[in-house]
Amino acid sequence: MDPSQIIEKLNDLIQLDHDAVGAYQAAIDRIDVESIRARLGEFQNDHRRHIVDLSEQVRRLGGTPKERPDAKGFVLKGFTAVTSMMGNEAALRAMQGNEKLTNSSYGNALRENWPEPIRNLLERNFRDEQRHLAWIEDALRNRIWEQTGAHV
Numbered sequence: 001m002d003p004s005q006i007i008e009k010l011n012d013l014i015q016l017d018h019d020a021v022g023a024y025q026a027a028i029d030r031i032d033v034e035s036i037r038a039r040l041g042e043f044q045n046d047h048r049r050h051i052v053d054l055s056e057q058v059r060r061l062g063g064t065p066k067e068r069p070d071a072k073g074f075v076l077k078g079f080t081a082v083t084s085m086m087g088n089e090a091a092l093r094a095m096q097g098n099e100k101l102t103n104s105s106y107g108n109a110l111r112e113n114w115p116e117p118i119r120n121l122l123e124r125n126f127r128d129e130q131r132h133l134a135w136i137e138d139a140l141r142n143r144i145w146e147q148t149g150a151h152v
């Protein structure tokens with residue numbers, strides 16, 4: 001890939017991470033179990049770190065990193081909005097869908113021929129995404145919001 005292609009593909013991932021940060025915020029606002037909110041807040045921070053690290057690579061290549069998503073909301077097709085109608089389970093299900101999207105997007109991106117330092121970064125981010133999805137799927141399987149105290 002030439003630098004302009006690399007910049008474009010990194011910006012796609014930055015956009016995805018911006019959307020993930022927004023979706024996590026909506027989910028955190030809906031969920032009423034403190035321990036789940038705390039965990040989702042950690043995942044949200046992972047996505048913020050992805051944005052910072054990917055943006056640094058874009059600047060290094062002379063590009064301009066994508067900024068916050070515009071007011072229209074999710075730019076990337078496939079993200080599920082977490083709405084005020086949702087309770088704990090529906091919000092977690094929406095985030096499961098969103099993390100499936102982040103996982104498939106990072107998985108697809110890794111098929112490209114990246115310079116080594118960028119590949120290492122993308123693999124690190126992908127491992128975060130896999131961890132996020134696995135946790136959410138466990139949480140849904142075990143219906144952790146129903147557990148008394150919900151220590152998760």
Ligand SMILES: [Fe+2]
Pocket residue numbers: 017020046047050102125129
């Ligand atoms: Fe991410």
Ligand SMILES: [Fe+2]
Pocket residue numbers: 020043047099102128129132133
């Ligand atoms: Fe994630």
